[in-house]
Amino acid sequence: LVSVEMGDEYIETLAMAARGDLDAPFVVVWEGSVFDEHLSGGGYFFKLGADNERTMTSVEWLERLAPKAAAVIAIGSCATWGGIPAAEGNRTGSVAVMDHLGKDYRSAFGVPVVNVPGCSPIGDNFMETAAAVLLFLQGLGPLPDFDELGRPGWLFNETVHRHCPRAGYYEEGVFAEHYGEHECLVELGCWGPVVQCNIAERGIVNGTGGCMQMGGICIGCTMPGFPDKFSPLYVTPPGSLLSSNTSRVFGGFIRRIRRVTMVDKNRTARWENAESPPSGWARYRSKPGGGVKLIHRAYRAYQHSRIGS
Ligand code: SF4
Ligand code: SF4
Known part of the structure; x- marks a missing residue:
């Protein structure tokens, strides 16, 4: 059951869950970084209603609800890893949900924080993960395959590069020099070979679109190191100088001899x-x-x- 209330009715649902009066298991789905309200001066970074006439912050609700929840699912890279608010500077003291709840956190059903990263995350990834978790919690399915960071393994084990429609160009050492060209984008700043994300095969909406399909590079938005460890963006990643030049030499040779075979296979006997x-x-x-x-x-x-x- 998804809460569709708003205003006081919505807050009352949170309060009932926190008091244990909901009379049903519930799952906390958390979007956005967890702010350090101690840094907010006289105000709030994220005020969220009141309980017994006391103003509540979002982080207070998280602390109350997380131990009673059947599961906590962090959605998006801000919630899973800290994301852009937690980047260099970080004036709000932002951290990830699992940073805030800690390594020993377990839900009421014994599940650590589940993480579905992405900036923005793929909707189908979230729905599929939520469905798998709910089936497990209902005893109708096995514990889904999560990796050591709580990511759904079946969605995040592979790199972007392995499923990218441009990977064949990389293998043959052919690289785009400008946006709008159809070859591999690594020299324009694509981090796909080292980034765990399934957008190249899943698409962004209803199986369509996606970064490389639309001509964009991978900036590593699903990764814990995003954005600091991928900065500066739109600059050739240092590691690709070795790998793309190796592809240019060996892939270029292979491409030429494939061309010879292609000429033959384009002629009937x-x-x-x-x-x-x-x-x-x-x-x-x-x-x-x-x-x-x-x-x-x-x-x-x-x-x-x-x-x-
Ligand atoms: S565009 Fe990026 S992900 Fe696609 S083949 Fe090139 S380096 Fe790999
Ligand atoms: S391909 Fe890269 S930039 Fe695009 S969604 Fe995946 S991780 Fe983010």
Whole structure:
């Protein structure tokens, strides 16, 4: 059941849960960093209603509700790791939910803080995680596979790069020099090879969109080190100088010999001795000759030698 109340009715639901009067298990879903209200001077960073006529802050509600909750799910990189409010400077003393609750925190059902990071997080990731947790809490499903930081493992174990639609360009050492080009974006500042995020295969809304699909680089927004450890943004990551130049050398060689094979596979056996394909659309291409023809023959001889092996 999702609370749809607002105003005093909404706050009363929180108070009932904190008093143990809700008569049902509940899950706390926390969005945003946890502020240090001691730094707020005479005001509040995040005031959230009142209880018994005493003004409450959001962090007080968290401290009251978390021990009684069936689970605490942090959604978004501010809640999971501290995020941008906790970056260098951090005037609000912002920390992550799990920093605030501590390593020994367990929910009433014995579950540590569950983290669904992202800035912004993928909605489907959150709904899927919440559903898996609820099924577990109801005894209808196994404990989901969470990693050592409480991330759903099945969503965050892989890097962006492994599922990026541009990964083939990286492998062949072809890199975009400007936004709007369709090759790999690593030299424009993409951190995808070291970032755990599933947006490349899941998309951002209803399976569509996503950073690289839309022409953007990965700035590491799902990672605990974001944003400080990925700054300055839009600058080639230092590590990629080694990996992309290695791809440029070896991938460039592989790309060229693949091209030779591609030329052969674009000709039917019937066209083998024709000057060009019998297509009115074809630009004139002379049939492969000399060394290229020898390579094609050797390739096919080796390919067919393995039939039945
Ligand atoms: S754009 Fe980024 S994630 Fe995609 S292949 Fe290049 S480096 Fe990897
Ligand atoms: S690809 Fe990178 S920038 Fe895009 S959502 Fe994933 S972690 Fe964030």
